[in-house]
Amino acid sequence: xxxxxxxDLTKTYRVFQKNEGLLGAxxxxxxxxxxxxxxxxxxxxxxxxxxxxxxxxxxxxxxxxTLKMLSGLIYPNGGDARVLGFTPWRRDDxxxxxxxxxxGQKNQLWWDLPAGDSFQLHREIYSIPKDEFDRTLSELxxxxxxxxxxxxxxxxxxxxxxMKMELIAALLHGPRLLLLDEPTIGLDVVAQAAIQKCLRDxxxxxxxxxxLTSHYMRDVEALCDRVIVITQGKIVYDGPLAGIVERxxxxxxxxxxxxxxxxxGLERYGEVVRREGPFADVRIERSRxxxxxxxxxxxxxxxxVSVEDPPLEEVIAKVFEEARLAHEAA
Ligand SMILES: Nc1ncnc2c1ncn2[C@@H]1O[C@H](COP(=O)(O)OP(=O)(O)OP(=O)(O)O)[C@@H](O)[C@H]1O
Numbered sequence: 001x002x003x004x005x006x007x008d009l010t011k012t013y014r015v016f017q018k019n020e021g022l023l024g025a026x027x028x029x030x031x032x033x034x035x036x037x038x039x040x041x042x043x044x045x046x047x048x049x050x051x052x053x054x055x056x057x058x059x060x061x062x063x064x065x066t067l068k069m070l071s072g073l074i075y076p077n078g079g080d081a082r083v084l085g086f087t088p089w090r091r092d093d094x095x096x097x098x099x100x101x102x103x104g105q106k107n108q109l110w111w112d113l114p115a116g117d118s119f120q121l122h123r124e125i126y127s128i129p130k131d132e133f134d135r136t137l138s139e140l141x142x143x144x145x146x147x148x149x150x151x152x153x154x155x156x157x158x159x160x161x162x163m164k165m166e167l168i169a170a171l172l173h174g175p176r177l178l179l180l181d182e183p184t185i186g187l188d189v190v191a192q193a194a195i196q197k198c199l200r201d202x203x204x205x206x207x208x209x210x211x212l213t214s215h216y217m218r219d220v221e222a223l224c225d226r227v228i229v230i231t232q233g234k235i236v237y238d239g240p241l242a243g244i245v246e247r248x249x250x251x252x253x254x255x256x257x258x259x260x261x262x263x264x265g266l267e268r269y270g271e272v273v274r275r276e277g278p279f280a281d282v283r284i285e286r287s288r289x290x291x292x293x294x295x296x297x298x299x300x301x302x303x304x305v306s307v308e309d310p311p312l313e314e315v316i317a318k319v320f321e322e323a324r325l326a327h328e329a330a
Pocket of ligand 1: 013014015037038039057058059060061062063064065066
């Protein structure tokens, strides 16, 4: 049975429109004008236990709104969702004990206290038996490598260290589902990689289901096999990460190393993105790669060759752009 099942889920916000100037403000006092923003528009998907799924989309696409509905923080206007067998916005206690929502932009730990004190508070809130709490906490402290930091005030920690503490707090009650909204936002690449590793290791140990939003494609590549792409509140792709590159990555990067200097005239095969000594990198239409390689080998002596998919950033940007154009044309 899926851990998350979403059908036709819709959320429309009603946003008060302020008029400009004093007169406009006065007019707004007796005649309020509203605009409707359809943040999430009849989306549907299912996530099975143990999956790690990336939920991607440009700014304002509806990702956070969806995660908020799935964790029961806000009500939808239409459609339905079952999460861990519960309707999230009914906020059953048994539901809240089985999932965690981590938002990279928000802290749930007490700023002036050591994280260890906030962990104790979590123990009380979730009524975790002491021995189980001690066992889980030491496992998580070891996994995240933060032995010396739990007695230091949270405000004195670096952003990366703080995120590790946030993760510990989120995992103390052993959730079956982890919803992560930009867990590596603002972190440098080293700290990002550390968080990715912790999440991967934790997933391996506990098989927890994860749904994660991120603007960093490194997070996605490191953690997720499946991608759901949302733009303007609608899902435009749901499938394997490799499939998105196949479908939207129209070109491949062919890296050639010639026996002598790279020859002139490679432009006839595609876009030459680098030409330096014996090296030439050419972007070639996916369907022409075999034919072009054959032609190059016929004419020139090659020392080495490799064929690479375009970077995920490029592919995802293309998915967003195509969806935007389709939306404008509709
Ligand atoms: N509380 C709110 N009141 C009114 N409009 C809102 C509210 N929250 C979000 N929106 C609007 O709903 C749309 C979707 O917002 P949401 O935060 O879900 O997007 P997102 O995909 O998470 O974006 P980002 O990547 O920038 O975080 C946006 O147009 C946003 O302005």
